[in-house]
Amino acid sequence: MPAWTPYTRVACDAQAEVCLQSLSVLRRSPTADYVATIVQSTFLTPTIKSVRLRLDRDEFQFLPGQSVWPRFEREGRKFSKIYSIASSPSQCREIELCISRVGWSSAYVQDLAIGQTLPLRGPYGLMTLSELPVRPRLYIAEGSGIAPLKSQIDWLLESGFSHPIWLVQTNPETSDQLPYAAYWQHLSQQCSSFHYRSATSQGLEWTIASLGLNLADMDVEICAVNDRPSQIQTAVMAMGARAEQVRAEKFYAF
Numbered sequence: 719m720p721a722w723t724p725y726t727r728v729a730c731d732a733q734a735e736v737c738l739q740s741l742s743v744l745r746r747s748p749t750a751d752y753v754a755t756i757v758q759s760t761f762l763t764p765t766i767k768s769v770r771l772r773l774d775r776d777e778f779q780f781l782p783g784q785s786v787w788p789r790f791e792r793e794g795r796k797f798s799k800i801y802s803i804a805s806s807p808s809q810c811r812e813i814e815l816c817i818s819r820v821g822w823s824s825a826y827v828q829d830l831a832i833g834q835t836l837p838l839r840g841p842y843g844l845m846t847l848s849e850l851p852v853r854p855r856l857y858i859a860e861g862s863g864i865a866p867l868k869s870q871i872d873w874l875l876e877s878g879f880s881h882p883i884w885l886v887q888t889n890p891e892t893s894d895q896l897p898y899a900a901y902w903q904h905l906s907q908q909c910s911s912f913h914y915r916s917a918t919s920q921g922l923e924w925t926i927a928s929l930g931l932n933l934a935d936m937d938v939e940i941c942a943v944n945d946r947p948s949q950i951q952t953a954v955m956a957m958g959a960r961a962e963q964v965r966a967e968k969f970y971a972f
């Protein structure tokens with residue numbers, strides 16, 4: 719399947735064919751244990767993979783932006799790492815993860831074959847949407863930080879969100895290969911309210927500033943690795959974003 723193929727029917731412009739009422743408010747199920755089966759595993763860049771999982775039960779419901787904790791066993795010891803869900807809640811009981819290969823856990827999930835299983839617990843996470851927001855939105859993603867933002871954007875577009883959505887994306891590992899880039903370009907051609915920019919060689923912050931957006935009127939959601947979310951947050955606030963309208967999620971290892 720080409721990376722840009724929408725997994726969902728996207729409600730854009732005149733194509734608003736989904737049931738907007740049922741999509742515009744969401745619920746999450748209580749955190750519980752599931753067993754997931756790998757149904758698809760595709761490289762999005764040389765180091766980032768999309769891994770699609772099918773859960774063993776129907777009751778899993780999550781808010782766009784939430785995560786799951788796969789559980790691992792290594793040398794007789796059990797541990798867990800957290801991964802954001804990259805797909806819309808409308809796709810349950812399938813979920814998509816978007817995973818950067820950095821160490822043992824991420825390599826383990828990337829290397830699972832179709833049909834193999836992975837125990838996990840979820841949903842978790844606070845940088846979510848539970849209803850349609852009221853302002854235009856700016857999404858800023860670095861690397862696999864695109865995952866929770868994609869879940870939100872897919873859900874907003876399915877739900878007929880009427881305000882503009884901007885996505886600015888970069889990937890420090892391979893700056894010329896960005897996860898889902900063809901999908902975002904396709905969406906920006908299909909949806910007049912969705913605007914996509916990959917960061918130029920002058921950098922992410924420069925690219926955001928060059929858009930000339932009125933950030934004081936927007937909600938801003940940032941997701942990146944380690945110190946980058948707080949650096950980007952400081953930069954967008956210097957460009958006029960209001961602190962109470964900015965949220966940042968940090969991917970880090972623990």
Ligand SMILES: Cc1cc2nc3c(=O)[nH]c(=O)nc-3n(C[C@H](O)[C@H](O)[C@H](O)COP(=O)(O)OP(=O)(O)OC[C@H]3O[C@@H](n4cnc5c(N)ncnc54)[C@H](O)[C@@H]3O)c2cc1C
Nearest residue numbers: 800801802816817818820821822823824862865969970971
């Ligand atoms: C709320 C939350 C959501 C997350 N969602 C995702 C996700 O959707 N996709 C994803 O790929 N990762 C995600 N992570 C990170 C993930 O939980 C693991 O920490 C990551 O896969 C590293 O684990 P590892 O065992 O492979 O590597 P480790 O052996 O633990 O090594 C990690 C090292 O890699 C560096 N590093 C480079 N890229 C990353 C990265 N993306 N995350 C963490 N450390 C990184 C760190 O600086 C660290 O030194 C998330 C983390 C949090 C806190």
